Amino acid sequence: MHLRHILRALGRHRIAAGLLVLEIAFSCAVVCNALFLIGTRLERMQRPSGVDETHLVEVGVRSVTPGTPEAVMAQTRTDLARLRALPGVSDAVVASPIPFGDSVSFSGVSLSDDAKAPSMPVAQYFGGVQLARTLGLKLASGRWFTPDEFVSYDALQGGASGVPVIISRALAQHLFPGQDAAGRTIYAFGANRVVGVVDRLVQPRDYGAAGDYRYAMMFPVDLPYSRGTYLMRVDDPARRQAVIGQALQALKADGPLRLISPRYATTLEAARAKYYVNDRAMAWLLVGVSLLLLLVTALGIVGLSSFWVGQRRRQIGIRRAIGASRRDIRTYFQAENFLIATGGIVLGMALAYGINLVLMRHYELGRLPGYYLPLGAIVLWTLGQLAVLGPALRAAAVPPVVATRST
Amino acid sequence: MIAYYVDLALRSLRRSPVLTGLMVLAIGLGIGASMTMITVLHVMTDDPLPGRSAHLYTPHLDPLPRDYHRGENSPDPSDNLTWPDAMGLLKAKRAVRQAAMAGGTLLARPAQDGLQPFYVGGRYATADIFALFGLRFEYGGGWSSADDAAGAHVVVLADMLARKLFGRADVVGRTAHLGELDYRVIGVVADWSPAPQFYADNTGTQYSDTDRFFLPLSVAIDKDLPVNGNQSGWGSDDKAGSGKRGAEMSWLQFWVELDTPAQVAAYRQYLVDYSVEQKALGRFERPPTDAKLYSLMGWLAHENLVPDDVQLQLWLALGFLFVCMLNIVALLLAKFLRRGGEISVRRALGARRRDIFAQLAIESALIGIAGGALGLAIAQLGLWSVRHRPDDYARLAQMDPTMLAGTFVLAVLASVLASLLPAWRACRIAPALQLKAQ
Numbered sequence: 001m002h003l004r005h006i007l008r009a010l011g012r013h014r015i016a017a018g019l020l021v022l023e024i025a026f027s028c029a030v031v032c033n034a035l036f037l038i039g040t041r042l043e044r045m046q047r048p049s050g051v052d053e054t055h056l057v058e059v060g061v062r063s064v065t066p067g068t069p070e071a072v073m074a075q076t077r078t079d080l081a082r083l084r085a086l087p088g089v090s091d092a093v094v095a096s097p098i099p100f101g102d103s104v105s106f107s108g109v110s111l112s113d114d115a116k117a118p119s120m121p122v123a124q125y126f127g128g129v130q131l132a133r134t135l136g137l138k139l140a141s142g143r144w145f146t147p148d149e150f151v152s153y154d155a156l157q158g159g160a161s162g163v164p165v166i167i168s169r170a171l172a173q174h175l176f177p178g179q180d181a182a183g184r185t186i187y188a189f190g191a192n193r194v195v196g197v198v199d200r201l202v203q204p205r206d207y208g209a210a211g212d213y214r215y216a217m218m219f220p221v222d223l224p225y226s227r228g229t230y231l232m233r234v235d236d237p238a239r240r241q242a243v244i245g246q247a248l249q250a251l252k253a254d255g256p257l258r259l260i261s262p263r264y265a266t267t268l269e270a271a272r273a274k275y276y277v278n279d280r281a282m283a284w285l286l287v288g289v290s291l292l293l294l295l296v297t298a299l300g301i302v303g304l305s306s307f308w309v310g311q312r313r314r315q316i317g318i319r320r321a322i323g324a325s326r327r328d329i330r331t332y333f334q335a336e337n338f339l340i341a342t343g344g345i346v347l348g349m350a351l352a353y354g355i356n357l358v359l360m361r362h363y364e365l366g367r368l369p370g371y372y373l374p375l376g377a378i379v380l381w382t383l384g385q386l387a388v389l390g391p392a393l394r395a396a397a398v399p400p401v402v403a404t405r406s407t
Numbered sequence: 408m409i410a411y412y413v414d415l416a417l418r419s420l421r422r423s424p425v426l427t428g429l430m431v432l433a434i435g436l437g438i439g440a441s442m443t444m445i446t447v448l449h450v451m452t453d454d455p456l457p458g459r460s461a462h463l464y465t466p467h468l469d470p471l472p473r474d475y476h477r478g479e480n481s482p483d484p485s486d487n488l489t490w491p492d493a494m495g496l497l498k499a500k501r502a503v504r505q506a507a508m509a510g511g512t513l514l515a516r517p518a519q520d521g522l523q524p525f526y527v528g529g530r531y532a533t534a535d536i537f538a539l540f541g542l543r544f545e546y547g548g549g550w551s552s553a554d555d556a557a558g559a560h561v562v563v564l565a566d567m568l569a570r571k572l573f574g575r576a577d578v579v580g581r582t583a584h585l586g587e588l589d590y591r592v593i594g595v596v597a598d599w600s601p602a603p604q605f606y607a608d609n610t611g612t613q614y615s616d617t618d619r620f621f622l623p624l625s626v627a628i629d630k631d632l633p634v635n636g637n638q639s640g641w642g643s644d645d646k647a648g649s650g651k652r653g654a655e656m657s658w659l660q661f662w663v664e665l666d667t668p669a670q671v672a673a674y675r676q677y678l679v680d681y682s683v684e685q686k687a688l689g690r691f692e693r694p695p696t697d698a699k700l701y702s703l704m705g706w707l708a709h710e711n712l713v714p715d716d717v718q719l720q721l722w723l724a725l726g727f728l729f730v731c732m733l734n735i736v737a738l739l740l741a742k743f744l745r746r747g748g749e750i751s752v753r754r755a756l757g758a759r760r761r762d763i764f765a766q767l768a769i770e771s772a773l774i775g776i777a778g779g780a781l782g783l784a785i786a787q788l789g790l791w792s793v794r795h796r797p798d799d800y801a802r803l804a805q806m807d808p809t810m811l812a813g814t815f816v817l818a819v820l821a822s823v824l825a826s827l828l829p830a831w832r833a834c835r836i837a838p839a840l841q842l843k844a845q
Contacts, residue, residue: 015832019737026730030723037719064514064524065587118476259514259524277797282716289723292436293730299429300734307741363715 006336013308017340020304024344024380027297029351032376033359034286036368041283045276047213050168050200051099052136053268054237058098059083059230059247060264064257069154072224075255079225080128082250088239089232089247091134095127096228097204099135100271104205107188109217111175122171122188123203123212126153126221126228132166132198134233140169142182142196145220149195153221161190163219168201170214189219205275229264240267294379298387305333305391309398316395317402326396333392334385341384345377352376409769416770419746426742427774430735430822434778437731438818439785444721446786446810447793450803451614451713455601459541460703462664464502464671465606466678468492469697470654470690475641484639485697486609487657490628492685497533501677502663503670504539507624508532509659510607510616510635513586517572527568527585528635529620531627537563537596539664540606547579547594550623558625562590568619569595585620586632596621602803605703606660608636609710615799624659634658654690675700714798728821735774735825743767743833750833751841763834771826772819779818786814 010017061079063072076094083092097103108119125131132144149164156163165186172181172194181194201216230251234243244265251260266274273280309316316329356368420427454460469485470492488496493507509531516524530536537549550561562583569576569592572583582589603613627634628651640656651658665671675698682695701709743750750763786806793804806814 015828016737016740019733019740023730023733023737026726026733030726030730034723062514062526064516116474118474120476257524274797278716281796282720285720286723289440289727292440293727296433296436296727296731296734299433300737303426303429303734303738304741307738307745311745359719363719 002332003335003339006332006339010336010339016304020300020340021343021347023297023300024341024384025347025351027293028345028348028376028380029355030293031290031379032348032352032368032372033355034290035375036356036372037365038283038286039372040365041279041286045279045283047202048200049099049202049272050135050137050198051268052233053099053272055136055233055235055240056134056268057232057234057240057244057247058101058266058268058271059232059244059251059260061225061230061251062259062264063226064259067256069224072226073152073222076223076225078255079230079251082253083230083232083247086232086243086246086250088235088243090235091130091233093128093130093134093231094223094225094228095125095131095134095231096223097125098229098231098271099202099204099268100275101204101229104203104207106207109175109186109188111186113187113191117187119187120215123207123216124188125201125204125216125218126156126223127218127231128222129220131218131220131231134231136233137201138199140172140197140199141180142166142194144196150220150222153223153227156189156219156221159190163189163192164195165192165217165219166196166198167194167217168214169197169199171217172197174215186217188217192219294383297380298383301337301384301387302390305337305388306394309333309391309395312395313398313402316398317400317404320398320400321403329398330392330396333388333395337384337388337392338381341381345380348376348380349373412766412769413773415766416773419742419770420773423742426738430738430774431777431781433731433734433738434775434818434822435781435785437728438778438782438814438821439789440724441728442782442786442806442810442814442817443789443793444717444724445813446790446806447717447800447804448713448721449810450805451603451717451800452707453602454704455603455605455707456540456703462503462666463539463662463703464665464674465660465662465701465703465706466496466674467699467701468678468682468685468691469693470657470685471641471693473692482609482637482639484637484641484657487637487639488659488661489654489657490652490659491654493659493661495681496661496663499677499681501674502665504535504664505661506533506536506539506663507659507661508536508606509624509627510618511622511627511632512635513620513632515568515572515620516584518581518584519574525571527619528616529585529622530618531622531624531632531634533624536621537594539662540599540601542599543597545595545597546577547592549594549621555623555625558629559623560588560590560626561593561623563594563596563621564592565596565617565619566598583620585622588626588630590622602800603707603712605707606662608658608660609712612799613712614803628652671700717800732821732825735822736828739771739826740829740832743829744836746833747836747841750836751838754836754838755842760834764830767830767833768823768826771822771830775819775822776815778822779815782818783811783814 080092083089097105104123106121107124109122110117110119129147129150145164151160151163165188167181175181175186176184181197184194185191186194202213203216206213232243232247234240248260248262248265319329352368352373359365360367467485468488470489471485497505497507510528511531512526512528514524515527534550534552534555545566549563550559554561562585564583566576569578573581576595578592578595581592583592600617604616607613607616636658638656638658663674665674678698678700679695682691682698685691686695753763790804790806794801
């Protein structure tokens, strides 16, 4: 091939060609990083919670005139009985906090009762007898809570010791590496014996470092409705909206004045979608900007190539007159674009890596995995070839007779 | 001369409408994206209390144990004050004005029958808060320090809440039901919503929260009213009791007014002295120089309320603008060099290089103006979409006149900047060579 000629011809347009290389390099760098960011967002949005989300609905009830704690607890038991009686509902429980909810609470956990022992904050769940079953958690080792282990919220806060705890496997591995955590003791609310380990349970909301997301524990606490949210397990996911409607009706049926509204009732799937709405928006934004960037780059290539074709009409005519085929002319421009794109891509890879380093320093972001670079390269090469096709075809259509005309 | 150049430029632009359109589109897209994000950042980092912010300061102490370990992204407990420290600073009265405060959400029940109760956010504070932040009373007034001490059940309502509860604003003397208690309304203030809500605990949504009522802090602590925001405890031994009054839980915000640099320096020294004293008493373990006094804007900078995503989007937009500019440089270079003949004729007829340069710069500026107009439209579209985001700063995303003018300035600047290299190249064309070739 006549690469040498192409390079020499480009040498006469150093500045313009250099600008195009720079533009492609920058696009390549930004697109690589944008793709990576999109990837991390999607990955984040798809993290499993360990909870059987497709079967769960939540109904929050807020008290207006609470009354005595005993009355509230009695009302809670009535409510739960009604909710469990709804057709299609297999379990109902009061829990706090709930996955993807508004709140998250932590307790300091240590491995000794010494006040000076190092402790780490761990996200906690409180809930009644059916909590694990409602959430659809899977036991990895040990056992579930027994009905006689449930205490009242005030008893737990008031320093009731010996309340058992179930922890997530990630937390178990962190606290007791290489050992079975079931049967061991952690110190959160006094001394808490670990009776069970669940496969997966995560923080209700992201808070803290990424590793902590999988650290969670649950305590057997009979909560009044005023301190938690009703969670219901629905057998048939298609009936979730219907169950929400029936649950609201059932709760309104009796009891004191309370705030019962569809506003505080939703499926857990909808709660998850709402929780990740920003990540989704960011991912789409990145997609949009990347597409615009590629579009602008393509327009630049089209513009400059067209200009070069126009400028070289005479030379093209001469080449055609002395025997070059249309295909030769077309491939000339395509090869020229390939060279420029390659230059841009090589520079762009270095730039992409640099941008990634800056992002890593300022935002919590991992290292750009290697496979994003060839991905970006392929995108830019394809883009370049598509953009140059029009001008190249126009060049190929220049008739040989142009050579005989002056200017 | 300028008019002539403009005329020449318009002719030239019209001669290649596609190329011109491409350049205008590129500038418009780049400017539109950049101005959207610059505007968002501008409204997020703007002074929330113009006029008063220069006088407001917030003191910070470090009562944490020496070995306290904070999770990587957990809130800093020493961002807030403990009850004993807040009361200590309050009683010392070392500033012109001072107030301790905390946020709370209470259930409000309208006086008229048939209206649903609703939750409303407000502030528990000490008496000085109104004068300190410059709130304007429409009716009545605030409470006194004596009310603070007595834990008087009084409330100051924001205009909007007064209307929502009573149907009118002039309600001084009436009784408001908030939470489980009754309060006598002693004042109504004009609606007040500085954005961000700089004085609130930083774990909340500070761009959308607004205080609708103000209660004496002493009532909140006496009646154990629910408090919003981060309440970090670090105590281990006295689990059983002291709660909000305890010395090992921080939950209060504290703001002071200081009018002169001397007062600021004196207050800063006072904070260190106070910490030394507390350390001597065995309460504080960390160095007294940890005590800090932030100005309002300094505090916002320290808090860094702008989310990472917004910063990232701004960089993305600016990167996009940069690519658009590279694009325009290349296109302008092609365009100008193609006109070698025309430029040579003008040079041969006596135009100086400077004249050619000015003419080409004006041509680019025209592209910039057109691009600015397009960019403005795109930015409005972008801001409209930002306002529909679920983020709490969304409603603020509006362009003010400065930003509007800024859009055009940036567009023209960007296009003229992009034309520098091509114009320089074009006016260095040797006329003789070009004319001979013709």
